[in-house]
Each structure stands twice: as structure tokens, then as C-alpha cells.
Amino acid sequence: MDRPRSLELDLLIHGTRRTYQDDHCRCSSCTAANTAYTSDYRSGIRAGRPPLGAHVANLDVDRAIARLVTEGFSKARIARALGYHYPWLQYGAGVTWRTVYRLQRLEREWTR
Numbered sequence: 001m002d003r004p005r006s007l008e009l010d011l012l013i014h015g016t017r018r019t020y021q022d023d024h025c026r027c028s029s030c031t032a033a034n035t036a037y038t039s040d041y042r043s044g045i046r047a048g049r050p051p052l053g054a055h056v057a058n059l060d061v062d063r064a065i066a067r068l069v070t071e072g073f074s075k076a077r078i079a080r081a082l083g084y085h086y087p088w089l090q091y092g093a094g095v096t097w098r099t100v101y102r103l104q105r106l107e108r109e110w111t112r
């Protein structure tokens with residue numbers, strides 16, 4: 001996206017990944033913040049500790065939900081337990097690790 005480098009850039013908070021991503025600022029401090037995030041993200045993945053907000057494949061979520069449904073839990077109940085606003089499971093755009101961990105906790109608590 002082409003944006004004029006103007007006063008708009010002077011008003012941004014530099015040195016943040018958000019500014020790098022959302023405002024497309026490529027100054028050295030925003031680039032460094034993005035590089036640090038990416039480095040942390042990759043080492044977390046390698047160590048089996050992905051950031052809670054990172055997205056995960058829907059397949060793993062489908063399997064976890066299928067196991068709970070097989071155990072007799074309704075999708076509406078699962079959705080409520082996950083903190084969804086509505087009593088249905090809607091994750092077409094993908095879910096985060098936070099949701100996966102919540103599902104795993106539900107499985108542990110509900111199926112022991």
C-alpha cells in the first residue's frame with residue numbers, strides 16, 4: 001500500500017510491531033521490533049511454546065471438538081465453555097492457540 005511519508009509518520013509511535021504492521025512504517029526501530037517479534041515467535045514454535053495469539057490449523061480444533069461431541073457434549077455447550085458470544089462454534093478464519101489450550105483443558109476436565 002502506498003502511503004505518503006508525511007506528517008502521518010511523525011505522529012506514529014515508533015519501535016512497535018503494530019506500527020510496522022498496521023502503519024507500514026519501516027524505520028529502524030519499527031523494523032527491529034518486528035524482527036524481535038518474529039525471532040521470538042519462531043523460537044517459541046521450535047520450543048513447543050507458540051504465542052497464544054498465533055493461529056493454528058482448523059484440523060486440530062475439529063478433532064478436539066469431535067472427541068468432545070463423541071463424549072456427549074453439545075457444540076453449544078462447548079462454545080459457551082470457550083467463551084464464545086453465541087452458542088455455536090464458528091472459526092472459519094482459524095483459531096488461536098489460546099482456543100486450542102482451552103479446548104484441551106475442557107477435554108481434561110470433562111472426560112476424566
Ligand SMILES: [Zn+2]
Binds near residue numbers: 013015026029031
Ligand atoms: Zn517506525
